[in-house]
Amino acid sequence: MTAKRAPARPDADSPLYVQSVAKAMKVLTAFDGSKRQLSLTEIAALADLDNSAAQRFTHTLSALGYLVKDPDTRKYELSVRLLDFTYHYLASNELLHRATPVLRELAQETEEACNLTVPDGPDIVVVSRIISRNVIHPNVIVGTRLPAFCTAPGLAILSTWPPDKVDAVLAASRLEKYTPHTMTDPRRIKARLLKCAAAGYAHTQNELFPDDISTAAPVLDAHGRAIGALNIAMSSARWVAEHSEERIAHLLRAAAASVSVPQLPSRRLRA
Known part of the structure; x- marks a missing residue:
């Protein structure tokens, strides 16, 4: 069994809610373990984004080191850097x-x-x-x-x-x-x-x-x-x-x- 996607939060209508952060997280959670790599089109569909927005978010997350792009297939996968969050949670x-x-x-x-x-x-x-x-x-x-x-x-x-x-x-x-x-x-x-x-x-x-x-x-x-x-x-x-x-x-x-x-x-x- 793969890990299920985290449930939606009930406070999305708050004026403090940052939509761009939420969209970036939706891109990351599109990688739910069912596939190792995802194409830009697949990411856009799973994250409910248009291709242009998906491209901007995947580029930014790749630049930050949280996604890795295969130069041959042009597909993306999660980076080992995401384990930093797991480590900090477990350590604290x-x-x-x-x-x-x-x-x-x-x-x-x-x-x-x-x-x-x-x-x-x-x-x-x-x-x-x-x-x-x-x-x-x-x-x-x-x-x-x-x-x-x-x-x-x-x-x-x-x-x-x-x-x-x-x-x-x-x-x-x-x-x-x-x-x-x-x-x-x-x-x-x-x-x-x-x-x-x-x-x-x-x-x-x-x-x-x-x-x-x-x-x-x-x-x-x-x-x-x-x-x-x-x-x-x-x-x-x-x-x-x-x-x-x-x-x-x-x-x-x-x-x-x-x-x-x-x-x-x-x-x-x-x-």
Whole structure:
């Protein structure tokens, strides 16, 4: 699975919104991983620009070093310089710093794929991933976007959020069936979130990918709302019914609690 394109922002009508910056970002996000190289015509179509504007933006981004133009095919591709942004995000992210040693411990103890994800719009984004020899989805990498409504990390995060925020996420989501097991009814999803909140973790089986079992616990801020989630994913072949869920959930709840910010005593929120 390739990383999905970031969702549109709701404040595009603000007088502070700079259209030229937005258009430049649309050119960069046209490179969504489905193709290594894109022609000028393809970029214009994907970024919803005319050819003249696409040419100006690609020239500028190439001059700045963020795009590379093949002299033979005259097609463009992303430059390694874009990784500077990833590096700066990873190097400065406090949550990532707290979670990394905990993820390593989880991976060592379980020998399964362990992830840290954060919410962004209707999606979750993988910001750290430790894979094992038993990894079943090698295409899920740092930066991969996944829908929140049918993934264990997404459900764990949403289970701590207020109803209006959950409704906004579901309204912005494409509630499609990725497998026959995907739950898409908003009412059932919200009922499920209540159970996740009571249990302190979320658990999914074969809902986004076939043969995938995932368990996640929310990482909380000082007000008891999730700012991320830790999850462990494994194949059905390595699952041992309720014993595995109980053990994995226990490990994840403890790990997530150690990464969470201590809650404010006077403003502690109930799940």
